[in-house]
Amino acid sequence: MAMHHEDEVVGKAYDHKLMKRLLKYARPYKWFLVGCVLLLLVITGLDLLQPYLIKVAIDNHMNALTQPMVVFTPGKEPRPGISFDGYIFVRERELGDKYMPDYEGSAVPVKAEIEEDGDTYYLRIQSPDGDVEIRELTKDDLQVFKAYDIRAVIRLGLILLGALTLAFILNYIQVYVLQYTGLRIVSSMRQEVFAHLQALSLAFFDKNPIGRLVTRVTNDMDALNEMYTAALVNLFKDVFLLVGIIVVMLRMNVELAVASFAVLPVIVVVTAMFRTKARQAYRAARVRLARINAALAENISGVRIIQIFGREKEKFQEFDRVNHDYLDASMRELKVYAVFRPAMNFISSFALALLIWFGGRRVLGGTLEFGVLFAFTNYLEQFFRPINDLTEKYNIMQAAMASAERIFMLLDSRELEPEPEKPVVFPRPRGEIEFENVWFAYNDNDWVLKDVSFRIEPGETCAFVGHTGAGKTSIISLIGRMYEISKGRILIDGVDIRDIPTQELRRHIGVVHQDVFLFTGDIKTNIALGDTGISFEEVREAASFVNADRFISRLHGGYDAEVRERGATLSAGERQLLSFARALVRDPAILVLDEATANIDTETEALIQDALKRLTRGRTTLVVAHRLSTIQNADKIIVIHKGRVREIGTHQELLAKRGIYYQLYLLQYKEQIGA
Ligand code: CTP
Ligand code: MG
Secondary structure, eight states: OOOOTTTGGOSOOOHHHHHHHHHHHGGGHHHHHHHHHHHHHHHHHHHHHHHHHHHIIIIIIOOTTSOOEEEEEEOSSSOOOETTTTEEEEEEHHHHHHTTTTTTTTTEEEEEEEEEEEEEEEEEEEETTTTEEEEEEEEHHHHHHHHHHHHHHHHHHHHHHHHHHHHHHHHHHHHHHHHHHHHHHHHHHHHHHHHHHEEEEHHHHHOOHHHHHHIHHHHHIHHHHHHHIIHHHHHHHHHHHHHHHHHHHHOOOOOHHHHHGGHHHHHHHHHHHHHHHHHHHHHHHHHHHHHHHHHHHHHHHHHHHHHHTOHEEEEEEEEHHHHHHHHHHHHHHHHHHHHHHHHHHHHHHHHHHHHHHHHHHHHTTTOOHHHHHHHHHHHHHHHHHHHHHHHHHHHHHHHHHHHHHHHHHHOOOOOOSSSSSOOOOOOSOOOEEEEEEEEEEEEEEEEEEEEEEEEEEEEEEEEEEEEESSSSHHHHHHTTTOOOOOOOOOOOOOGGGGSHHHHHHTTEEEESSSSSSOOOOOOHHHHHTTOOOOOOHHHHHHHTTTTTTHHHSSSSTTTGOOEEETTTTSOOHHHHHHHHHHTHHHHHSSEEESSSSOOOOHHHHHHHHHHHHHTTTTTTEEEEEESSGTTEEEEEEEEETTTTTEEEEEEHHHHHTTTTHHHHHHHHHHHHOOO
């Protein structure tokens, strides 16, 4: 497990292995995504259609009055044309190539053209044998020709409007479906991460700060969502669009197309430069942001200590440094983008200028139609849009890959041995606990428990005493298998706990810690912990059994009183009583009290001692206590010293031994006399 530098994991913008794994999560929504891609294909087609329609309007109708026509007798025309003087006039370009050679169906005088001379227009009709007939067109005559083009332009306008509307609707559907899919994918991933986090052993949480884990489930997931919605599928659109534009341009005019793409090599070079710079800058900023987050989390949760010790100024300066570091890194990142975007803008403008210079000369020379040039400028603009967005998508992909890597790292962390393959049936145990030569370390070979062996009979109350850091809490955590041991065995009722499904095992163990953790919610849910199998009556019973009902009834709302901020509004003793009720209400076969009575005043302690007597009846109880007065009645006292079991016996036996326990006892006794 190497998660130490994970905040500094900033990989490539594309990693095949990661992507494969990410796509696995998208599999249930495969058809949504395929649908989106198909929609994008249609949308791209519609986008490409628009400049083309305008080109047709310009070249075929706005600038078409003087274009050559072919004359047909009515009924023989291959396509609708202009009805004038008993004939149908159809423009050559609208006929297409196939009608040109033989003028099939045309009337005897076949070719016609409108000529312009100042304000007067002439219709010039030329028959095959060379006869030319020229007649002047009146205003009304001319209007007949113009009306045809006006109708056509209106028609094209309507088609354009239709295309725009359709594109709008399809875009709406596509965006909706895509966002929905992205949210669903990420939501299910988040659920998986949460479930995984819950199942991880405490060893994992010892190593990974909470702030970082929270970031995993929020920020990193957002980055993935952005990838699914903003980058991944839209990349298809960009590719469609770019390829489509290139194809359309080449088909319209090869020469002009080549001229338009003259800047492409420059784009490639600039983009490559940008990528290297952007990656470095992003990495630097990312690492510093992680530092800010960590500093923030720590300073906010430690604000009490900071204020009481008056460390505000120092902490402020500390944060100021981190903050400035991040600012600097962000500025460097900003500069990269500040250069790249305008540079791309310049290149695209330059390409446009080149196109107008190159195409404009040809339009003026009559070798290029204006509509084509117009369409080209339009396409060129469309062409640069995805290229400009590329920076943004690059950013998104980069962030997503880094996030994916961190999330997968988290999902791949296995601190616990897998659940037993052949789990034993584990009914309520009698409560016999046995440690057999247990060796345990939190880190590698830094032994915290060394060759620990002891045996607790069912129903016994056993106390652990020893100096701070001796390993008492560690022993207790091992019984619930919160950590894995390195050597030896732990048996409950003779069954190795590794053969028991952890959930089954923990169901029979009730633990009261020194620091009580309360959840947001009311008092009764904090006792039942959302277990629907526990009735309110049982909650009340348990609470009154441990004498917690007295303070609960004083709370505003009683059992329904809200607990805020992990119970900051309750006293430590009150929280302790709640945790007693919490442990008791489950009626565990094994009860563990880790320095549970440390926070309780003398009066309450008397009540607790009384409750404990009843509480411990019929179940195995493990007690860790520093105040030896509280454990004198224990059936067995185990003295732990530097991770080893040094003495086992009753209070009297151990006193008689005059060993470590005796020393401890004398120390505390003297204290009491002195006080
Ligand atoms: N320890 C550790 N990682 C943890 C918990 C504890 O490395 N997550 C170490 C402690 O630094 C200590 C040793 O393990 O040196 C034993 O800790 P613990 O069992 O908690 O000691 P206790 O006997 O319970 O000490 P105390 O009386 O202070 O509660
Ligand atoms: Mg402890």
